[in-house]
Amino acid sequence: MADQLLDQLRDVVEGKIDFEGQKLAERIVNFALSLVGAIAFLAGWLLQDIKLAVYLGLVGTAAVFLIVVPPWPFFNKNPINWLPVAVVAPPVNLVIDEKMLK
Amino acid sequence: MYSSLVRVQNTFGFFTTVVCVVAALIAATDFLAPRTPSVGVIKPTNVQVVKGRPHYYSPKKEEYAIIKFSLDADLSSLFTWNTKQLFVYVTAEWPSAPGQNATNQAVIWDSIITSPSADHLANLGPIAKKKLIRSAQGKSIDPSRGKLSIRNQRPKYQITHPSGKMAEIEDVVLRVHYNVQPWVGVLTWNQDTDFFKWKAIKKNVSKRFSLPAIKKREEGGARKIDASH
Numbered sequence: 001m002a003d004q005l006l007d008q009l010r011d012v013v014e015g016k017i018d019f020e021g022q023k024l025a026e027r028i029v030n031f032a033l034s035l036v037g038a039i040a041f042l043a044g045w046l047l048q049d050i051k052l053a054v055y056l057g058l059v060g061t062a063a064v065f066l067i068v069v070p071p072w073p074f075f076n077k078n079p080i081n082w083l084p085v086a087v088v089a090p091p092v093n094l095v096i097d098e099k100m101l102k
Numbered sequence: 103m104y105s106s107l108v109r110v111q112n113t114f115g116f117f118t119t120v121v122c123v124v125a126a127l128i129a130a131t132d133f134l135a136p137r138t139p140s141v142g143v144i145k146p147t148n149v150q151v152v153k154g155r156p157h158y159y160s161p162k163k164e165e166y167a168i169i170k171f172s173l174d175a176d177l178s179s180l181f182t183w184n185t186k187q188l189f190v191y192v193t194a195e196w197p198s199a200p201g202q203n204a205t206n207q208a209v210i211w212d213s214i215i216t217s218p219s220a221d222h223l224a225n226l227g228p229i230a231k232k233k234l235i236r237s238a239q240g241k242s243i244d245p246s247r248g249k250l251s252i253r254n255q256r257p258k259y260q261i262t263h264p265s266g267k268m269a270e271i272e273d274v275v276l277r278v279h280y281n282v283q284p285w286v287g288v289l290t291w292n293q294d295t296d297f298f299k300w301k302a303i304k305k306n307v308s309k310r311f312s313l314p315a316i317k318k319r320e321e322g323g324a325r326k327i328d329a330s331h
Contacts, residue, residue, distance in 0.1 A: 015106030022103040029113050037120035041127050048183040049242035050128070050219050050285055057124065061117050069109045 012071070021075030025068050032067070036060030128184055129287030135182045137300040141278050142174035144192070144308045147254045151269045152317050154260070165268035166260040167313050169194055169210050171276055173255065175306075178248035180282050181217055188215040188248065189281040194261060196274040208261035210276075218244050219285070269316045276308040 017025065036057060044053025103109050148170040153163050171192060180188055191212035198206050216224045218238035224231055238244045262268055280303065282290040294302050 013106065015109070016104055025103045025109055026112070029109075029116055033113070033116050033120050037124045041124045044128070044183060045131055047242065050183045051242065053124070053128070053183075057121070061113075061120075064117075065110070065113055068113055069106050071106065 015069070015071035017071050017075035018078050018080060020078040021071075025075060029064065029068055032064045033061065036064065125286045129284065132182065132184055132284060132287050133298060133300075135299065136179060137282075138179045139177045139280060139301070140175070140304040141306045142176070144171065144173050144175075144276050144278050144306065146171050146276060146308065146311055149311065149313055150317050151313050151315065156262075162266070164262045164266040165316060166262050167194070167268045167271075168260050169257050169276070170254050171211070171252075171257070171308075173250055173252040173278065175250040175278060176248065177215075177250065177280060178245035180280065181243050181245040181248050183219075183243055184284045184287060185217045185243070186220045186283045186285045187217060187223075189213075189283060190215065190250070191279050193277050193279065194274055195277055196271050206263065208259070210257040210259055210261055211255060212258060215247050217247075218242060268313060271313045273310045274313060275310055278303065278306040 040053045040057035040060065043056055044050055103112060146169050148168075150168045151165050152168065154166045155163055173192065175190075177188060177190065189212065191209050193207050193209050195205070195207045198204060214225070216234070218235075218241050221231070221235045221238065224234055226234060238247075279292065284290075290300075293300060296302050
């Protein structure tokens, strides 16, 4: 029971996501952070307010962290289906090092 | 990006890149903002030369010039969103005797004018600071702080010379200088030629004047000068 709980906790903390999710996370980070930087710069410049630029940048970055870091379900929509572990009989006539396997 | 820790590291890594780029853009906007500083009036109003000591126990007596002055200046165009503070200072300059060091220049007064975005950093007491912050409430920049009108200002610093002689020096001028200290970007220092949209400061030198002879000891004892601070 305790082992099971610990395993679950470890999975949540480690936060593994699948390959498609990793691709998506990378794209979100690049796009969203660039957008946050552009918005912070333009808003600060147009309103001539450097504090606004700093706060927009920090709040936007915090939001990106919140979206990307936890292993949200939409990062795990394409789990890899591993082949089942099966006892397979070695095929006949398999040649390894030019020796016939019996 | 397979685990939370890697995602934290990657996101933070790209965040630092974005910060650098945005900071560079902010610094670049300085060059798009016109700067047209000008000085209306810079003139000495009262000039004295007195004897004093560099510090209390010094056996050496030197002459000190006390130059009161008036200054009208419009530096409001120097305040943009990227201006952290403006450092304004007035120097006295006079030619040296032949064969001596080429320039005599000494600061007699200076002042830091903060932008509203830097008011919390101002070196003021709590009440004065609260007043300063309130004066710009709701404003992100306050160019009106760049309009200076100072009458008969006492100098912050009494000036002397390595020779200890200050009396009856001729051809002294007062000169107004400024530094723009930005939040990010280049510190502008002694800009005396036009640079694209940044115009050089106009009429920042006073007319020539002469320092008087040493002031005689007045009745009831002259004020002593301690220039060690």
